[in-house]
Amino acid sequence: MALIVAKFGGTSVADVERIEKAAAKVAREVEAGHQVVVVVSAMSGVTNQLVGYCDAMSKLYDTREYDVVVASGEQVTAGLMAIALQKHNIVARSWMGWQVPIITDDTHGKARIEEIKGEEIMARLNKGEVAVIPGFQGVSKAGRITTLGRGGSDTSAVAVAAALKADRCDIYTDVDGVYTTDPRIVPQAQKMKKVSYEEMLELASLGAKVLQTRSVEIAMKMDISLQVLSSFEDHVGSDYPGTLVTREEEIMEHQLVSGIAFSRDEAKVTLIGVPDVPGVAARLFDPLATAAVNVDMIVQNVSADGKTTDMTFTVSRGDLPRALKVIENMDMDYERLETADNVAKVSVVGIGMRSHSGVANTMFKTLASKNINIQVISTSEIKISVLIGQDYTELAVRSLHQAYGLDGEQVVES
Amino acid sequence: MALIVAKFGGTSVADVERIEKAAAKVAREVEAGHQVVVVVSAMSGVTNQLVGYCDAMSKLYDTREYDVVVASGEQVTAGLMAIALQKHNIVARSWMGWQVPIITDDTHGKARIEEIKGEEIMARLNKGEVAVIPGFQGVSKAGRITTLGRGGSDTSAVAVAAALKADRCDIYTDVDGVYTTDPRIVPQAQKMKKVSYEEMLELASLGAKVLQTRSVEIAMKMDISLQVLSSFEDHVGSDYPGTLVTREEEIMEHQLVSGIAFSRDEAKVTLIGVPDVPGVAARLFDPLATAAVNVDMIVQNVSADGKTTDMTFTVSRGDLPRALKVIENMDMDYERLETADNVAKVSVVGIGMRSHSGVANTMFKTLASKNINIQVISTSEIKISVLIGQDYTELAVRSLHQAYGLDGEQVVES
Numbered sequence: 001m002a003l004i005v006a007k008f009g010g011t012s013v014a015d016v017e018r019i020e021k022a023a024a025k026v027a028r029e030v031e032a033g034h035q036v037v038v039v040v041s042a043m044s045g046v047t048n049q050l051v052g053y054c055d056a057m058s059k060l061y062d063t064r065e066y067d068v069v070v071a072s073g074e075q076v077t078a079g080l081m082a083i084a085l086q087k088h089n090i091v092a093r094s095w096m097g098w099q100v101p102i103i104t105d106d107t108h109g110k111a112r113i114e115e116i117k118g119e120e121i122m123a124r125l126n127k128g129e130v131a132v133i134p135g136f137q138g139v140s141k142a143g144r145i146t147t148l149g150r151g152g153s154d155t156s157a158v159a160v161a162a163a164l165k166a167d168r169c170d171i172y173t174d175v176d177g178v179y180t181t182d183p184r185i186v187p188q189a190q191k192m193k194k195v196s197y198e199e200m201l202e203l204a205s206l207g208a209k210v211l212q213t214r215s216v217e218i219a220m221k222m223d224i225s226l227q228v229l230s231s232f233e234d235h236v237g238s239d240y241p242g243t244l245v246t247r248e249e250e251i252m253e254h255q256l257v258s259g260i261a262f263s264r265d266e267a268k269v270t271l272i273g274v275p276d277v278p279g280v281a282a283r284l285f286d287p288l289a290t291a292a293v294n295v296d297m298i299v300q301n302v303s304a305d306g307k308t309t310d311m312t313f314t315v316s317r318g319d320l321p322r323a324l325k326v327i328e329n330m331d332m333d334y335e336r337l338e339t340a341d342n343v344a345k346v347s348v349v350g351i352g353m354r355s356h357s358g359v360a361n362t363m364f365k366t367l368a369s370k371n372i373n374i375q376v377i378s379t380s381e382i383k384i385s386v387l388i389g390q391d392y393t394e395l396a397v398r399s400l401h402q403a404y405g406l407d408g409e410q411v412v413e414s
Numbered sequence: 415m416a417l418i419v420a421k422f423g424g425t426s427v428a429d430v431e432r433i434e435k436a437a438a439k440v441a442r443e444v445e446a447g448h449q450v451v452v453v454v455s456a457m458s459g460v461t462n463q464l465v466g467y468c469d470a471m472s473k474l475y476d477t478r479e480y481d482v483v484v485a486s487g488e489q490v491t492a493g494l495m496a497i498a499l500q501k502h503n504i505v506a507r508s509w510m511g512w513q514v515p516i517i518t519d520d521t522h523g524k525a526r527i528e529e530i531k532g533e534e535i536m537a538r539l540n541k542g543e544v545a546v547i548p549g550f551q552g553v554s555k556a557g558r559i560t561t562l563g564r565g566g567s568d569t570s571a572v573a574v575a576a577a578l579k580a581d582r583c584d585i586y587t588d589v590d591g592v593y594t595t596d597p598r599i600v601p602q603a604q605k606m607k608k609v610s611y612e613e614m615l616e617l618a619s620l621g622a623k624v625l626q627t628r629s630v631e632i633a634m635k636m637d638i639s640l641q642v643l644s645s646f647e648d649h650v651g652s653d654y655p656g657t658l659v660t661r662e663e664e665i666m667e668h669q670l671v672s673g674i675a676f677s678r679d680e681a682k683v684t685l686i687g688v689p690d691v692p693g694v695a696a697r698l699f700d701p702l703a704t705a706a707v708n709v710d711m712i713v714q715n716v717s718a719d720g721k722t723t724d725m726t727f728t729v730s731r732g733d734l735p736r737a738l739k740v741i742e743n744m745d746m747d748y749e750r751l752e753t754a755d756n757v758a759k760v761s762v763v764g765i766g767m768r769s770h771s772g773v774a775n776t777m778f779k780t781l782a783s784k785n786i787n788i789q790v791i792s793t794s795e796i797k798i799s800v801l802i803g804q805d806y807t808e809l810a811v812r813s814l815h816q817a818y819g820l821d822g823e824q825v826v827e828s
Binding site: 064067068084 | 430464470472476478482485486487490493496497498501507510512513557
């Protein structure tokens with residue numbers, strides 16, 4: 001008997017029928033003797049609709065009220081999932097974020113889970129109950145509804161798994177695992193059986209949108225094995241048919257590069273002619289951080305005369321208006337501001353990089369051979385990212401996938 | 415300066431644009447120096463959609479989970495309304511039922527408000543804040559989300575007004591007030607400036623569906639003046655352009671009859687040849703009450719020989735199958751059972767009746783002059799109802815409206 005957290009994403013609970021199918025999977029796990037906590041996303045399209053309402057109401061909406069609006073999507077699915085489970089004669093009830101409670105900080109719209117009080121749910125599980133928890137939402141210490149940011153349902157699931165010391169967290173989604181890159185772009189992409197937390201983190205944060213970054217971080221920290229699997233196939237998590245995200249030690253063979261990730265949700269901001277004095281970076285990035293703008297790549301070039309500098313950084317496209325507003329109100333001189341959103345980030349990721357050199361060089365040579373100009377470079381221990389013109393995304397990904405020997409047999413559409 | 419509760423119904427918050435228009439009305443009240451609490455319904459169509467999901471999931475859904483699902487509709491509007499108000503530089507925040515809290519009993523799906531703790535909201539109002547409360551929802555003492563039953567947002571508004579000792583509760587809707595009868599049937603129907611709680615109660619329960627009955631009951635009990643007005647016209651509640659539902663003493667001039675109400679949602683049941691012995695009525699109506707069948711008009715005629723009696727009563731059409739099932743299983747002799755659902759109830763309502771005779775006579779004479787047969791008569795202190803053939807509904811309503819001198823100028827479609 002295992003304690004399993006089963007998380008169903010938006011397409012897996014797209015409508016009443018899909019919720020019923022998800023409930024049937026949970027029922028199979030329950031019948032096999034497992035304890036199950038179900039975490040659900042909003043029905044597909046709902047969150048976009050709710051976010052759309054907020055955007056239409058005000059470009060600079062109050063994130064506290066945004067949270068009230070968008071958290072309702074998961075609430076609906078949770079209630080419906082509880083009803084669906086009851087049809088299998090399972091005792092099930094929904095637990096809103098404020099009922100569990102899932103306590104977060106008060107960074108509305110992007111809150112972080114601080115504590116989950118799982119005692120009552122654990123007691124109910126031990127009596128044979130199934131708990132249904134809406135993902136993505138929590139409650140601040142001030143008692144207001146918070147949300148964890150887009151894709152936060154994965155994070156909810158992992159955090160719940162950690163709080164309840166679950167044996168495994170199954171992430172049911174519309175893909176059957178984690179691939180070496182997006183199969184829509186590279187038909188030869190292959191499904192990984194296992195991938196380490198570290199690699200998954202880079203892949204997730206770089207735009208391979210199978211799992212939310214924060215969820216992998218928590219899984220790694222709390223040592224929770226995550227499984228990514230499809231809810232559209234006839235199997236359940238306990239059959240282990242997906243990709244297991246787990247500790248490096250659990251993975252026998254390492255490739256130099258595990259996967260190629262990319263993100264088109266990028267915007268580049270360049271401040272030209274900033275006085276080159278100490279503290280200038282802090283003066284720029286402090287207020288951006290305060291405004292919860294997530295800055296990703298940062299490059300600073302000193303000018304020829306050594307008196308001014310050009311600062312380039314990237315943010316997600318959704319954060320661009322907020323970033324520009326921060327810059328507008330900032331106490332800092334600069335000559336000119338340039339922005340571009342026709343850019344994309346492409347990254348190669350692999351734990352093998354740690355012990356091998358030449359990985360970056362292969363990347364630069366491959367891109368050069370296709371005449372793809374690199375605008376910004378950023379590296380970490382296990383990944384190399386470049387910012388390129390958006391039009392070149394597919395070409396770059398395909399070339400790199402081949403260059404690093406990741407091409408398998410072509411995936412046949414089923 | 416007054417403390418006003420402003421409630422906006424579904425069509426008044428149908429979409430982002432309508433919510434903005436409603437917010438603009440609230441802003442005008444705030445600018446005029448008033449304190450405002452806003453109560454909102456779900457955007458029109460949303461509640462039906464959510465109820466539809468529950469119905470599709472299970473005909474016998476758990477009402478606790480139903481409440482979780484359907485309460486989300488008002489939650490969305492509340493968040494959006496807060497954002498809309500902030501655009502007017504008003505400090506506004508939403509308060510869910512569980513945040514206020516609005517404590518109800520645990521009759522999920524049809525809960526009754528037991529207590530509203532308004533201290534914190536009052537403190538915020540005194541600092542110039544506007545509170546936005548989703549109607550229709552509350553929280554049980556066990557901490558679960560409850561809903562008040564369809565149309566419950568009016569009840570929420572009045573209960574909040576009572577808890578905060580508001581000066582007035584404005585119900586913004588898609589009609590501009592309470593009319594002497596349905597203008598679609600009688601173009602000469604007139605908008606009432608004022609109507610007493612008692613009259614409104616009779617009008618509401620008789621099918622004039624402007625206000626939910628329960629909300630008028632609470633308003634009467636707590637002495638809260640209610641105003642019904644249109645959100646589609648360019649005025650706000652403090653200009654008093656709607657119909658004020660208030661205490662009898664506040665109304666200077668009483669007409670003999672204030673309005674003509676009608677309902678086509680009626681079914682008539684007649685038991686012929688029931689033994690005329692003591693306790694026979696109880697033996698019929700006790701089990702009907704137990705089965706939650708709402709019996710309205712009741713007539714009993716003794717037969718010529720004095721040994722049997724005929725019992726006639728009316729129920730709403732939806733209750734008829736349940737009523738017949740109760741009768742089938744009843745321990746009571748009778749010769750014959752007759753039912754009819756091609757009937758309608760027409761009522762004249764007026765506080766003036768209390769001190770004037772002849773009101774009933776005018777009704778009977780008017781109907782006789784049009785050859786309309788009266789099947790059942792029922793009276794109360796301030797209303798006289800008759801059951802007639804449904805085909806005669808419009809003719810009866812029109813004739814009575816004229817006979818009691820209610821005809822005004824013909825309403826011109828705008």
